[in-house]
Amino acid sequence: MPPAVEIRRLEKRFGRRTALAGVDLDIPAGEVFGLVGPNGAGKSTLLRILVGVVRPTGGEARALGYRLPEESLAVRRRTGYLPADANLYERMRGAEFLAFALNGYSALDRSLERRLLEAFDLPLRVRIRAYSHGMKRKLALACALLPDVPLHILDEPTEGLDPSVRIALLDVLRELRSRGRTVLLSCHDLAEVERICDRVAFLNAGKLLDCDTIEGIRSKTARFLRATFRTEPDRGALARVGLAIAGREGEVHLLRIEGDPSAALRGLADFPVASLEWNRPSLADLYAQLYGARSCSSAA
Amino acid sequence: MPLWAKIAPLQAVRELLETIEDAGFSAYLVAQQFFKAANSLGTAAAALFATGAVAREVENRTIEFLLTRPWSRRRILASKFVAGALALVVPIVASSASAALLVRVIPDIGESVPVGPILLASAHCSLFLVAIYAATFLGSTLSSDANRMAFVVLGVSTLSFALYMVNEVTHYSFYRYSDVPTYLRILREGRLPVGLDVALVGVIGALYLAADRIFARRDF
Numbered sequence: 219m220p221p222a223v224e225i226r227r228l229e230k231r232f233g234r235r236t237a238l239a240g241v242d243l244d245i246p247a248g249e250v251f252g253l254v255g256p257n258g259a260g261k262s263t264l265l266r267i268l269v270g271v272v273r274p275t276g277g278e279a280r281a282l283g284y285r286l287p288e289e290s291l292a293v294r295r296r297t298g299y300l301p302a303d304a305n306l307y308e309r310m311r312g313a314e315f316l317a318f319a320l321n322g323y324s325a326l327d328r329s330l331e332r333r334l335l336e337a338f339d340l341p342l343r344v345r346i347r348a349y350s351h352g353m354k355r356k357l358a359l360a361c362a363l364l365p366d367v368p369l370h371i372l373d374e375p376t377e378g379l380d381p382s383v384r385i386a387l388l389d390v391l392r393e394l395r396s397r398g399r400t401v402l403l404s405c406h407d408l409a410e411v412e413r414i415c416d417r418v419a420f421l422n423a424g425k426l427l428d429c430d431t432i433e434g435i436r437s438k439t440a441r442f443l444r445a446t447f448r449t450e451p452d453r454g455a456l457a458r459v460g461l462a463i464a465g466r467e468g469e470v471h472l473l474r475i476e477g478d479p480s481a482a483l484r485g486l487a488d489f490p491v492a493s494l495e496w497n498r499p500s501l502a503d504l505y506a507q508l509y510g511a512r513s514c515s516s517a518a
Numbered sequence: 519m520p521l522w523a524k525i526a527p528l529q530a531v532r533e534l535l536e537t538i539e540d541a542g543f544s545a546y547l548v549a550q551q552f553f554k555a556a557n558s559l560g561t562a563a564a565a566l567f568a569t570g571a572v573a574r575e576v577e578n579r580t581i582e583f584l585l586t587r588p589w590s591r592r593r594i595l596a597s598k599f600v601a602g603a604l605a606l607v608v609p610i611v612a613s614s615a616s617a618a619l620l621v622r623v624i625p626d627i628g629e630s631v632p633v634g635p636i637l638l639a640s641a642h643c644s645l646f647l648v649a650i651y652a653a654t655f656l657g658s659t660l661s662s663d664a665n666r667m668a669f670v671v672l673g674v675s676t677l678s679f680a681l682y683m684v685n686e687v688t689h690y691s692f693y694r695y696s697d698v699p700t701y702l703r704i705l706r707e708g709r710l711p712v713g714l715d716v717a718l719v720g721v722i723g724a725l726y727l728a729a730d731r732i733f734a735r736r737d738f
Contacts, residue, residue, distance in 0.1 A: 232737075269586045272737045295588040304582040322588035358583070 222247040222282060222369055222400035223268060229276030230263050230424075237263040239424035240277065245402055245417075247368075250395050252415035253404040254501070256509060259421040261404040262302050265373050268402075269299050282369055293369075295323070300362035302373035302404075306354055312342035319361035327366045330390065334360055337386040352378045363390060370394065372403040376410055388414050412501040420508050427508050435504050441475040442497035443482075448490040459485025464506075472497070531683070534698060541702055543621070543629040547636075548701040551617055552643045556610055557696055558679070560647040565671040567602035568654035571595075572733065574664035581738050595733045599655060599726060606651055607644040614640035635705045642710055645718040646696040650675065652725035659729045659736065 223245035230238040238260045245251045253261045266272040268281050270290025279286040281293045306315060320326055335342075338356040346354065355378040362372060376384050391401050391414055405411050411418060412432060419429040430438065443461075446469045453463060460477025475482045486494070497503075534549060572595075575581040584594060618636040621629070654671045661667045682691035694700075695714060704710060 266582075271582055271585050273735065291588070291590050294586060299586040301582045301586065303579070305579040306583065307580060319583070319587065 219247045220283065221245055222249075223402065224280045225264075225277070226279075227277035228264070228267070228274055228279055230260075230267065230272065231275045236424050238267075238274070238277075241421070241424070241426045243419055243426060243429060245400065247400050248395065248398045249416040250391055250401040250403070250414050252411040252418040253402070253421060254406075254408065254411060254418055254505065255404075255421035255427075258423075260424040261421055262373055263424075264421070265299075265371050265402070265404060268371060269294055269297060296367045297369045297371055298362040298365045298367050299370075300358055300372040300375055302377070304358070306346050306358060308347035309345060311345050312340050312349070312357055315346060315357060316342065316360060316364075320364060323365040323367065325366040326364050330393075331364055334363060334386075334390065337390075338383065352380060352383075355379060356383065359387070363394070368399055370399060370401045372401065374405060375403055376405060376407055384410070408501040408505055418501065420505070422509060428504070432501070435501060436499045438504065441479060441499060442503065443473045443475065443486075444495040444497050445471050445473055445486070446492040447471065448492050451489050455489070459488075461485070544631055544705050545698060545702055547617060547621075547631060548639065548698050548705065551614060552639060552696065552701050553698050556643045556647065557693060560606065560610065560643070561650055561675040562672060564602075564606055564647050564651035565654050565668045565675070567605055568651050569658050569661075569664040569667040569671075571598045571602060571655055571658045573658040573661040573667050576662040576738065577664050585738060591734050592730060595659070595730055599652075599729075602651060602655070603648050606647050610644050610647070611637065611640045614643075631705070632708070635708045638708070638710050639701045639704045642700070642704060642715060643696060645715055645722070649718050649721050649725075652722045652729075656725045656729040656732070659733045 221244040223243070225241055225243040228238050228241045228243075229236070241260070241264065253264065255261050263272060267274050267279055267286060270287050270293065273287045282296050284290075284292045286293065307318075310318065338360060340353060340356055340360070341349075346357070349357070359372070359375060359379075362370060362375075375387060379387065388410065391403075394401055395416075403411075403415075415432065417429065417431050418435060420427040428435075428438075442464065451463075451471070456462065456473070457476075460475060460482045461473045462476055463471055464474040465472040572581070575584060585591065587594075614636050615633060618631050618633040621631050650671070654667065657667050657671070658664070678691045678693055681687045682693040682697065688694060695718075700711065
């Protein structure tokens with residue numbers, strides 16, 4: 219099956235600022251694909267190019283086989299899109315807005331409609347100006363998920379949602395995947411990305427740093443141990459056995475294994491270790507490696 | 519004649535009153551209906567409707583949601599243009615027709631005003647206002663600040679109106695295409711100023727096509 223999205227050397231400049239600097243990416247059809255990166259990495263710009271809000275300055279992009287930006291209307295007719303921070307028309311009532319937003323799609327997912335609207339529990343007869351921020355996000359999310367389309371692009375879908383709605387949303391995304399739909403989402407919550415996504419791409423300063431499956435990411439991630447010591451260990455001595463202190467939470471040291479894990483564990487026997495835990499690598503660990511952030515993630 | 523007397527609108531106001539005195543109720547209707555009401559309030563309405571088309575959507579951050587619907591940008595822009603134009607034109611035509619009909623009901627006026635020429639006059643007024651609307655509409659597709667757009671358009675219109683009221687510089691004003699003598703001619707002759715109206719249609723078309731092209735290619 220051809221990829222749902224194909225991107226080659228994609229570039230976008232806003233004046234002197236480069237938002238995307240030659241990104242190459244394929245997003246397989248029928249997967250939930252995550253885009254991760256710090257603010258300003260280019261995630262939203264990439265998503266907006268795919269729906270024709272923004273025109274690229276270089277490179278090529280295709281979604282569902284259609285060229286962008288020339289055939290962006292064909293893409294939008296087959297895509298449900300959730301913007302990151304767009305406002306809604308506040309004079310409209312919720313039901314009116316839903317009808318307005320879904321007008322133009324050839325079909326709606328009726329089987330999902332009732333479940334989604336019940337889970338979101340929106341006051342559809344009330345004007346949107348009376349909605350809270352979370353309600354507005356839920357309404358916009360409904361507009362993106364209800365069309366019966368092969369591609370859903372969601373920019374920060376869990377932002378502003380309470381925990382029960384987040385759980386319901388993740389269930390919906392799993393169901394969409396089981397039906398063969400492609401979901402492309404950007405998210406800052408790495409735990410959620412790890413829970414729901416099949417594949418993740420890391421962006422920074424407009425460049426693609428890495429793209430792999432969740433398992434592939436775990437295998438690339440440096441391994442960590444969480445240890446407490448009876449006396450403060452010498453860093454040089456730890457380095458000689460292939461260990462480095464990557465972070466600290468109180469008395470717990472996060473040790474990064476830089477060499478052979480077996481040799482490192484044998485070497486630790488010579489240290490005054492009070493407790494030791496193996497730390498299952500997570501998306502947050504790779505994020506910390508890629509972006510140089512200090513992290514001390516909890517054990518799985 | 520001192521400068522203050524030359525630039526004061528006294529002469530224009532005097533001529534207007536003399537025209538009303540000479541031409542009777544028709545001139546009064548023209549002055550009230552078209553020259554005072556439609557030109558001033560109509561220009562303000564044209565600016566208000568047009569700035570909301572794109573600039574206010576950008577300002578309110580609703581534009582991204584709109585552009586990601588399964589509709590073409592051309593369709594979005596055309597819908598907005600037509601809706602705003604109708605909002606301008608329908609009240610002018612409706613009030614003109616009702617004014618002409620009310621004349622027959624109110625006995626004290628003692629004159630009759632034919633409905634046909636009144637409707638022609640309202641058609642010319644509509645074209646004039648839609649041209650102002652189209653110019654503001656084009657500005658709206660370029661801008662992200664609706665209030666600034668509105669102030670610019672209203673400022674230009676007010677300046678043009680002030681120029682119109684001073685005889686020495688009245689030829690610099692675009693209100694000479696929508697003034698009392700123009701409408702009185704339409705009422706008396708029972709026909710539109712064809713050359714002028716064709717030009718107005720051409721201006722409206724050109725402005726709209728420019729707006730369409732800009733909107734199609736603009737990043738939001």
